[in-house]
Amino acid sequence: MKLYKLSPSPYVRKVHVMLIETGLIDGVELISGANSPMDPDPELTALNPLGKIPALVRDDGGTLYDSRVICRYLDAKAGAGFYPESRIWEVLTLEATADGMLDAALTMVYEGRFREPEKQSEDWVEAQWLKVARALDALEARWMSHLAGPVDAGQIALGCALGYLDLRHEARGWRNGHPELSAWYARFADRASMQETAPQG
Structure with missing residues (x-):
């Protein structure tokens, strides 16, 4: 998996914390880039038409975005129980x-x-x-x-x-x-x- 991120975004941090807590962090490539609401990164908008981070590219090539969606996916993938x-x-x-x-x-x-x-x-x-x-x-x-x-x-x-x-x-x-x-x-x-x-x- 690949996580498109930008520090110090708190939404990216939330996903990053979830990756660590679920034990999935070692299976994810963290990709930093330049992005802003006024000048979105073309590479990012190709993955997320909203041009927002974080965006998670799954192993099957599909992309998830919105930190709540990504965190729910990671929890389900790991079976970690953070959404009991x-x-x-x-x-x-x-x-x-x-x-x-x-x-x-x-x-x-x-x-x-x-x-x-x-x-x-x-x-x-x-x-x-x-x-x-x-x-x-x-x-x-x-x-x-x-x-x-x-x-x-x-x-x-x-x-x-x-x-x-x-x-x-x-x-x-x-x-x-x-x-x-x-x-x-x-x-x-x-x-x-x-x-x-x-x-x-």
């Missing part, structure tokens, strides 16, 4: 919550990186952060018992999302008011898969 049937809806909802946080956090970055200064909207940026803040509050209030259970795909997604908040929005101080979530993340970030995939910038 007994908790499947909770796992999928947690994964969707984490990815929604990432969507909002990335939109904030893109607003400053790809729009001309005179077209940037602080109100838009703050509206995106409110999505993140509401998700953090919900996680602290309602998800800690799930996070205390066995590691699953939702937890992997959340760990990568919180890591991205540290990387790009550290000044927002997401840990404030979320002591249990902060303590969970400190433990989860110590996993070998998270340490190995920690973004460098």
Whole structure:
């Protein structure tokens, strides 16, 4: 298999963590490239018409994209149980919550990186952060018992999302008011898969 990636994408990191956790990492060629929403890589768009990473080329030549699709495929391929049937809806909802946080956090970055200064909207940026803040509050209030259970795909997604908040929005101080979530993340970030995939910038 081949994984098309770009560091420090948190969606790529999620797939990379899943590869390590499932033991499939040694069977995958990691291919780095240059890609942006304004200038997608032609090689990548040939594999994924949306021009987004990650994209996983399977051994049979087919390509999967969207980190949730890829992670579900890798888990099924390895029989690893990161999407346990007994908790499947909770796992999928947690994964969707984490990815929604990432969507909002990335939109904030893109607003400053790809729009001309005179077209940037602080109100838009703050509206995106409110999505993140509401998700953090919900996680602290309602998800800690799930996070205390066995590691699953939702937890992997959340760990990568919180890591991205540290990387790009550290000044927002997401840990404030979320002591249990902060303590969970400190433990989860110590996993070998998270340490190995920690973004460098």
